[in-house]
Amino acid sequence: MFSRIGRAVSHQPASFVIGWVLLVAVAVSLVFQGWGAGGLFQRLASGDATTPDTESSVVADLTRSDEDAGEVISIVVDGVDVVGDPAGAGLAATSARGSLGELEGVASVTDAFALPDPTSQEARALLSTGGDGYVVIVTLDADLSEQEVASVSERVAETAEGAYVDSLHTYEPRAEAYAVSSELIGDSIGELVQRDLAQGESVSLPVALILLVIIFGGLLAAGLPLVNALASIVIGMAALWGLTFVLEVQSFILNVISILGLALSIDYGLLFVSRYREEVAAQLARAGYGAAMRAEELPVGEEMNRLVRVSVQRTVATAGRTVSFSALTIACSIAGLLVMSSPMLKTIATGAIAVALVAVLCTITLVPAVITLLGGRLVRPSVLSRVPGVGRVLRAIGDASSEHGVFSRLSNRVVAHPWIVMGAIAAVLAVMVAPIGSARMRTNIIEYVPQDAPVRTGYDVIQDDYPALATPTISVVAQAGADDANGLVSDIQALDDVARVTAEELSGQEGMTLISVLMDVEDPVGPQASDAVETIRGMEPGYEYWVGGAAAQQEDFIDSMAERAPWAALIVITAVFLLLFCMTGSLVVPLKALLINSVSLIASLGVTSWLFEHGRLGLPQTPGLQTFVVACLMAFGFGLAMDYEVFLLARINEYWEAGHDNDDAVARGLQRSGRIITSAAVIIIAVFLGFVSGEMISIKELGVGLAVMVAVDATLVRLLLVPATMTVLGRWNWWAPRPLAHLYQRFRQQV
Template sequence: MGIFTRLGHAIARAPRLVVILATLATICLYALATVGVNGEGLFQRVTTGPPLVDGSQSWEVTQAQERTADPAVGPRLASYVRDARPDDAGVQAAMEAALARIAEVDHVASVATPFAGPPEARAALVDATGTGFLVDVAFADPGDDALALHEEVAAIMAGAVADMRASQPEATVLTFSGPLVFDDFTHQLERDLVTGELIALPAALIVMVFVFGGFLAAATPLTGAIASIAGGLAVLYGFSYLLDLDQSAVNVVTVLGIGLSIDYGLLLVSRFREELHRLGGDPREARDEALVRTLSTAGRTVAFSGLIVAVSVGGMLAFSPEMIRGIGGAAVGVVTTAMVAALTVVPAVLYLLAPRIVGAGLLARLPGVRRVVSVTSNVDREDGAFARLATRVQRHPWLVMIGATALLLLLASPVLGLTLRNSDIEALPVGNERRDYVVAFEEGFPHLVEPAVTVHSLESPAALADWLTAVAELGGVAGVEEPVVLEGETFVGVRLDTTDATGPEAASTVREMRELPADVTINVGGAAATQIDFIDAIAEGALVAGALVVVATFVLLFLMTGSLLVPVKTLLINALSLLATLGVVTWIFGEGNLESLLGFTSTGGVETYVAVIIVAFGFGLAMDYEVFLLARVKEYVDAGESNDAAVRKGLQRSGRIITSAAAVIVLVFLGFAMGDLLMIKEVGVGLAFAVLLDATVVRLLLVPATMTLLGDWNWWAPGPLRRLHQRIGLTHE
């Protein structure tokens, strides 16, 4: 008796106990993730900031800046008051009262304004138009109270500007600080997560109602999804103690868990209903055998699919940037959670609901809907729309294969112009106060904008003189600032002749700086340098990660099919499909198409780590559907069917599940794409298109065409490997 057969018998003996334990576990895991063990939940433990690579030059510069910073000084807060002339009496009166209140705030060390201090310093705080000014507040280290104190000062400044409007009716204020930026990202992520779930889960339920013809059967996969969300958040919380998790990891990994849970739930519900129909009679009497048979077939497929998806996303652990490793490790945990929930919670609920999910539900009795549901929810036919589609494909396999391949290559063509970017504040939605501050500050105070490049060395400024002279002569350099020595370490700001700090011109100049010969060790940092180091690290890790995933996937598919050609074909087709997806993402986000429709502003490229996520997660989801199809086809082959008949029947049995699951998961991803954070939007749109493309062009056309052309060669392997598969391969119980 196999493991899945034993699991089916165990759940059938105590289904209510499984549901009760799962419910309690879900509540506890959700509480753990949101509240934490010490009152610090997941959203308080995630971080934000530039994606640094340990040991790189940009990382060395950042470490040096943190090392030489005054530990007694906390993060600063700046308020830019606009359309309020500083020489206006009403403005001065409002600011005098506000500054008195700010001085009373805990931990405030100093306040710089254009109303007091040396004339040069005062003039520097008035903007280029003369109609706005800056208020810079420095804090002694406030510890964990930084956000509350910054919000208090921001509220005081907002009140002061409200008073100014008596004489300056257009006056506005924009406030910026590190804690406020972090808080904005945190709350935006939480809002986007809620928005995604509110859109995705109801939409998924509607689709599944048509798939199963009733609400109870449709709601069953959602039980696994809910348990998966709680478990996934708890897994993320645990990983936050091992790795620095970026804030976006919460949404990105959660949406993967929801999608997989629904995929697996659909497969199990469909197979369970199919087995009940096959057995006939009273569902109460047949449900034990139906559940065991479901887990020994579809449950095995779920476990195998989960393993392959875990391998796919686990490849991210081979990258050196901790940000990527954090997402990869958390994704492995969430995939495992989704798989476990699908193999325990969903079967238990199915067993309990068996008498009520066999026949058509209330929806099927509604006029006008009955005919649609009778087709979409049918589970007892081996001939149908998908079988007929497979028959047409098998009549013209060469034509279908060439046409599908040409389409994928056309969609992939924008990849040739792909530009990878690391966004910072621009990842926040347009209209966000912190983002608006940065734009306004760069226009109003160009003389106060930090240099785009920071040079660091442990040597004295004199030792850097010749190298700095060579830097000043580079075409992309606008100027080199005077060196500053802090704690015996030298820092030099370099201004570039471009307004795009991470654009191609800035990156080219940084590379030229790094290639200049120097007699001492020099590190070049800044936004462009950080981006270069991150992209280089991704390129290095991609080779190792890709090799590991390809080898592992090849081995797993061989164990499943006993074939050498099917794994090779699958890897080639999936690679082409992913290139097509990246091409579409490049066309939309890199080239700025569909901005108004999707509600974003292009940064001129695709987020670097988003490209990695789309490839890793997209490959995993593609393998998910490939396993669904291959498992059913192989089942028919093992039962003695010919290759072409097995393809037709396998596509008929799995096609409805693949397209239904794809429709649901596309809605899930698009629900999250309705959020406002740029990287989440890119991930949502990218993965939605990847799934849509895979479930239509690839699984319904390209795969049947290639399997038809290969014929019996699909299942070929050399004699020694064939015997090896007979001993250790995965076979149906």
């Protein structure tokens, strides 16, 4: 199959390139314009992602704002003395109020000084408990469309932080104003996603290009993996655009998919181009050119074109098969997320699988087509290699076609002392696993908003100084009237750390009561809040009730992941066994890969949680990793580990099936693939750390976690532990029952 693909691409390269160019053009149009349906960035969501069929999702549905009511924006005014000089504050607020009320799309503007009785409970709720500010409630027209709500909300925020606060400065020069609403919080997250995406790629792509130039010794060869990456990311973004019509796609998922697409595309492009250069060297040797390094000593014209076509066909047949198995293995690893209850994880999985498959399709069609069109330009030595001293450096650290070198020598040393190597690596991994015992997972959407964003500042002020307006730590919906719910209210009020409990009839739901619980805790999704959720859920008031809020959503998310984890593991284990058997014909290799990669993954997760828990290496200190980040690290990390496993095993298996003994096959396979694995790991780590330069904490956690996983896998595991275990197992590495061995041979002939 891959031989046929190679022949088709090498004989019709222009057709394949034109096809990909058209596909990318369509994808760009969909992503940025949307053909009348809105571009990708306009269609992304930025709110709480509840888990279906859970108590917290029931509460979220029942308490969702009335669609017939207008959007409400809270303007938080800080730095105004409303206790020492209430009359002056009232005059200032009254004079400034008009700048908001005259805006088109605004239905009403209310503050404590506009109410008939400034001493009423409603008025006091709008005054800061610290006496240094007040809140203005701005209600928008109810008949506005989503686009109009976004536009009017932006104008209200600009006016509040501009004309409104300027008017207040005539009374109090230190006054500040911050606009807060669910729409503005979502907009802030969306803007941060775009900034972080641009920041991450502006750092990652140049660094990746420099490293690729060093590895390949020239710009043309170095540019091919990046062309692959850009095409894959754009088409993957178009796939996400399509998903927005059937699923709610959270904005930060775009960064997650971009990170994975960039990593896989560079990995596959690097392997493919390196194998192509190896095939070119072999073809030159067969043609009698030896190790020709000067352009005038190389073939020209049709002879060069024929050499390129043959090399491309051989590369697609070998490296194409390897990257295809790798992509399928990664896709199956990520597919475990599809069985999770959370729509967010399903969306991440769908987008990630799409970008993985697009990356491999680009690698086996677009990249070889471009190589064929370039002809002898990639065969001739680059200009950089002619610079005095540079050529020697490039040969030392660039790709190589020799079967003997630093990695084969490393393998020989490992082969000589396998038990010592296995013991040492096991000890290191055990130390890395230790922090996992104290690791915590958390889910809090407000943490995605930058600390210095005006909407975040306003939100924090409301939570601290306006208890009646603050977002409840826990929300309880009881299937009972307000009087009947008094017993439950009293029981909740008696819990530790509970500062305020209010009960009111749930609007639009006859016979239901909404109980809002505000806790005096620093972390609204921390241990105290989570314990309170569990305690409330264990109460027995004699009627049905549901517990929601941020902490409840977090617990439901974690519980749903734990419930579906065995099914996800079954999918991954079955798929990995099947794919690695189809690649190697062994049942031992897949089992060993699953065990080693699982331990490596847990160890890397332990290091990542330790880094963030203690704020090491300049990273922000957090009380736990975001729950969805842990799920992505497990899926993506396992997939990338299998990626390098496939790279290494493919070469070792080639030598084994060519008749070499086990130890020699391991040494030669490591020499051929070790340089590629190490080079790819260095580039991918740089890419992941490039995204850490952004502000969004979840992307920082994902970038650092994946960087740690790749570093551990490409060094301790792939270069040391795998060769050591394969040495100890010897011929048993390749064992399979006779019927399965015959089945593998038939499959191998077909592929």
